[in-house]
Amino acid sequence: MAEQPVGSIMVVGGGIAGIQATLDLAESGYYVYLIEKSTGIGGVMSQLDKTFPTNDCAM
């Protein structure tokens, strides 16, 4: 463990998990680099029509 840690964090993957981790960190005082392989974030969840059990629109 480095003696003087760096106050930034890299999140690899912009699906729902990566987005949530990024938001939590950015909102609690850390600089975040979010790295996404494709042209936009959203991942598989954005492809879903609806989610159960609430049948909410996944988008």
Added chain:
Amino acid sequence: MTLSELIDVSGEAGNFTATVRQKPRYVDMEKCIACGQCSEKCPKKVDDEYNMGINKRKAAYIKYGQTVPLKYAIDAQHCLYLTRGKCRACEKFCPTHAINFHDSEKIFTFNVGSIILAAGYKPFDPTPYDHFAYQHAPDVVTGLQYERMLSASGPCMGHLVKPSTGKEPQKIAWIQCVGSRDRSRTTHSYCSSVCCMYAIKQALVTAEHTANKELQQTIFYMDIRSHNKEFERYYEDAKGKGIRFVRARPHTIEGGRNNIGVNISYCLEDGRTFIENFDLAVLSTGIEASEDVRMLAEKIGFALDQHGFVTTSSFDPVTSTTPGIFVTGAMQSPKAIPRAVTEASAAAAEASRALVSARGTLTRQKTYPPEHDVSGEKPRVGVFVCSCGINIASVVDVKQVVDYAHTLPYVVHVENNLFSCSTDAQEHFVHIIKSHKLNRIVVAACTPRTHEPLFQDTLREAGLNAYLLEMANIRNHNSWVHQKDPQRATEKAKDQVRMAVAKVSLNYPLKNLEVKVNPKALVIGGGVAGMTAAISLADQGHEVVLLERSERLGGNTWHINETWRGTPLRPLLEDMIAQVEGHPRITVYKNAQIKTCIGSVGNFVSKVEIDGEMRAVTYGAAVIATGAKEHRPTEYLYGQHPKVMTHLDFDAELRDHPAQVKTAQNVVFIQCVGSREPERPYCSRVCCTHSVQSALKLKELNPDMNIYVLNRDVRTYGEREDLYVKARERGVIFIRYEVERKPKASQNGGALAVDVFDPILQRDIQLPADYLVLASAIVPHDNHELVELYKCGQNEDGFLNEAHPKLRPVDMTVDGLFLAGLCNYPKPIDEAVGQAKAAASRANVILSKTTMELDAIKSFVTEKCDGCALCLDVCPYRAIKLEEYQRDGATHKRIVTDSALCKGCGLCQATCPKEGVYVHGFTLGQLKAQVHSALEAI
């Protein structure tokens, strides 16, 4: 950063150098306004991977309509110019000159303290397996393809059709476990954990996408695994709505006659075989670890398990084997959205825990120019009418709207923008606001739900108060729904703009509220979940008070021997208790119960009874982890015969009397005792795995022991499936029973026996039992006092509710409260630990701030309030209280509102008969002006 991949990591935890490769987009993100011209003019069509190849997109494309960032890209593999050197149509037609064919690959290095891996999974590809006929039969699709077919934004626009004929399907089959639980043809022995529920969801949702009254949905399955909160109800509901569930694994799928439809061959448990024709077959394809993960693991050095998922441990479920590198989502193991989101928060907590001393050192605070005082000024309204590319302008005549807006009172500037939301438009707005001395702004564009914060920010940049803005939604409320009537749509747009101008003229500056945050945390419950949350919060630098109702910490974990991975729990538990009790920032109160709560997020005060004495505790946020307990069965001779035991009893027996257990010849387990029954219609999630694990333990003690597990479905979800496979290999016998035909336990002179109907033998059998182990349900504690105290929610079964089951799985409905562990729903220890870390992460978002900003749209009391208190009953947030005050020697009543609790819904204002309470931004005067303005046209 999009189009980017992590390619190398060096350094150590706390100080890594991460190397990222970014592929060229060939579109300048600053200039692109997402008008879609490039894509429209692009001549090259390619399979649209977002729609799983069902339709085509162009080589100049946008991933999907709502992509973030909303910027086009050029697919270098297919672009005619980039592959053959000719075309450049996109470049020619791009109105903002955003196309840049000189763009090139870039390598970046970043200095970061921790890394979170959330790279997801790869959907299983059934193409190489001919028995699924996926490659040859057009009417065989994968689960994700079907998802796109159902989607209103998908290639079928939400109208379900058979790929072969383009006609609506009537008989649809879902085939479960495609690429999961399959060791004969694939290497995926594990369960993908999500497919049962997505198939049931798709089957139910299908009914909404077809007018076909004769629709028949059939799901072919081995075990239905609806082990999440509310899922069992959803499954029962599906059965009630006529979805047909067939317990069979079809061995062959073939295209139907002329390759239209499909023929599915299957064999039932009783040996009968069938070939059935369906219009469409959906393969419920599973989750697979992606190749990228393996390459990254090789490069960085973290370990993967046998299935290619990132190795973690039960008490550190988001920590990889490389210090400083954490993992979440399906990359760690197959899981559904709620757990992925939960563990994302947990990973955030873990990744930042070691970096606390550097918190806030790299973040920047945005600054704004001082606010211009508009009081006493006559309104000078600016109206910006957006074309939204062609979204609005193809229906509404925006020029007419612009001309009309010029005629409205107080309007001094009107203009039209192609995209009012583009970055360059914001700079332009700031300039216009300043140069025309505008003091009220109307943006006639899309929905304030997504775009109001952006335009409010622009106003602040121009030195105007953010609340001097009004939006007229001429897209969602107009051009999208009146496509066929452009003329009347244009008239409506004028009405909308007129109403917005009328209202904005009465808008006045509002200040966002700031509340001071008490950085202390309260954790209620001293089991593993509560202790984990307490340690995580204390390590983030917060003072924590931990309340435990009994006289010792540890909760249920004292009574469980091992985690599902076989890790002994006692040493881990003792370590954890020592850590909590020795932590300088954690105060533990045992024999303690919370009695009262006042205040709201950022500032709560509670009275706590500790050993009979009352004490006040103040805190900014709380984690509730009050646990649950094992159900005491009332059937199967429980309590009447000493060898009939629950799981926890049997764990104690294995712990304390292993020699005696070893002598047993026959052990019978009965699953779902008290779960999945009308009285308790939920799955207790952990019991199948626990029984299988106990059975394996018994086989270790004595390989010749006869072990029977009587079950309804075996729900060893995810990688727990490996235990089920192993148990069968060791000779454990699994017999299925129906809830209508439960096993019967009997004793004859002290000898125990269980009678059960075997569906494969098709006859009743009797099993002798030296031990009868009941996989008893997990039931919640009585939470009603807590629910009353905090006004939080619980479900019908008595488990505490999260704010949203998918997106806010650890937040409670009351701001500032978070939950973890069994009080939310039955779960194994690793998931409870993950949830506790997530709850700590979410609480940390509040506690790490000194002040919290709340928006200004809140209720306020006027002189006219006479304390009739009608509004108290309608306020859903309990933000209104009644108070007494003295005036002219008499006692009067009036209401007071708590701005931190108020959400500005306006129910109080609508209920009040005396104009005694208003909501800022929506006062009666403002609303009246809008209504009068609307009626002007009539």
